[in-house]
Amino acid sequence: MLSIYTSYSCFRCRKEFVVLSQDLENMQGYLACPYCGNRNVKKQNIADSLKECMSERSYKRKNGAIVQK
Template sequence: MDSKEYIVYKCLNCNRSFILLASEVSHSENESKYITCPYHGTHRKIIVTGIYDSVKECMRERSYKRDKGKMKQIK
């Protein structure tokens, strides 16, 4: 089965990227809810930039650094 697990979105207003589980996205769509930017809840203009099987594939596209226990995107 070719179901992908993770979907990468990009907010067109604040230009930030975020990753969501595909199962959560489909659950929200079934309940007629829309997806917004997690950084600013009022931003609805988002686009899909990638669909991946694992988080490692998502992180391979960009550079990340651990800062005080949190992962930060540096590039």
């Protein structure tokens, strides 16, 4: 089965973004960060659900401190 979402992170601004696999095929190889426009992005993981894709780096507040899940 073809995965629906692909997660990327930017090397310059260190922000993460998600791209639909169908849109990625239509881009013809040109992929840039939507925040800063940098073309140096790293592919993180492929997932069938957006929740699974974005839960890799989630944080919660525990006793006043922010802790990674």
